[in-house]
Amino acid sequence: MIAADSELRSLLTDADRQKLSAICGDGVRFDEPLAPYTSWKIGGPADAWVVAENEEQLAEVMRLCARRKLPWFVLGSGSNLLIGDGGVRGLVLRLAGEFAAIDVNDSGVEVIVRAGASAAMSLLTAKAASAGAIGIGSLAGIPGSVGGSLRMNAGTDREIGDFVREVWVQSPAKPQAHPVSVHYYYRHTSLARDAIVSRVTLAFERGQAQAVREEMQERLVRRKRTQPIALPNAGSCFRNPEGDKAARLIEAAGAKGWREGGAEVSALHANFITNTGSASAKDVASLLARVRRAVNEKFGVDLQLEVHLVGVFIE
Ligand SMILES: Cc1cc2nc3c(=O)[nH]c(=O)nc-3n(C[C@H](O)[C@H](O)[C@H](O)COP(=O)(O)OP(=O)(O)OC[C@H]3O[C@@H](n4cnc5c(N)ncnc54)[C@H](O)[C@@H]3O)c2cc1C
Structure with a gap:
């Protein structure tokens, strides 16, 4: 599909631009390329x-979006996103800023982690x-990030939702941070579409730090061996279908390479789909469609995307 001119034209007025700069100062840029902010580049x-x-800044931005009916999207670490070339x-x-805070409290029985939504999961897991x-x-x-991981209910054999005690969100309809109750499913949650996670509290049973660190290290080493992390990618592209693995089906369909x-x-x-240097969103979207078709034709399984597609896609 070819994008219409209207899909590529900025929705912002000069007044919107001025208001945004007044709220967030140097933190605002216009017509900013997003490739550097995603793991796929x-x-x-x-x-x-x-x-x-x-x-407070986020609440002000939410109020502006509500008043002006401006569309918005929240980007965490960009490690699960395909953003269109348009x-x-x-x-x-x-x-950023205060949202990156991580506080770890050890009661002797439990480890309680309070984290802002932009805190890196890598730092949070190391501290915990x-x-x-x-x-x-x-x-x-x-x-x-913590916010993106909460939205995705990220994890492996256990997921972040297994450890959540409290989630605070903000939205255009209710800009002040407030607690919500969330249900967690495989790689998604009941979080409202217009909710931005601002902070999270996680609770863990407390064990021996050395044993926990060693187990974590083993998992990190295994990841390095089994994932193509030298090239830009967005992790697993498809969700695992019930009782099977997407990677196994894709490999059996002959799609590797x-x-x-x-x-x-x-x-x-x-x-995993890697960006070998100059991939566009169109390249990745075409490859995702080809893989999905092949698995469906060979095994009758309709793979569902795990990565989120955002923005305007151009032929
Ligand atoms: C090498 C590699 C390995 C990976 N391994 C795993 C794995 O083992 N398990 C796993 O589950 N995932 C894995 N992933 C995928 C990805 O890292 C996770 O889904 C991660 O939790 C996404 O967080 P993010 O901050 O990058 O979110 P983004 O990619 O930035 O966003 C993902 C979604 O979350 C939303 N979002 C972001 N921040 C917020 C917020 N504050 N409030 C509300 N919504 C928000 C976005 O709008 C978007 O819809 C891997 C990815 C890579 C590149």
């Missing part, structure tokens, strides 16, 4: 790239492991 420009440093109309929000948080290894090596432009199905892990 792919994606066209955002009308506005808006970095909110605290809950970019994103409206605002792309990034949390040092306090002996049992089960934290299942979240180790996931290159996302398939290419579209600069995108390639990894020879190391068939559910």
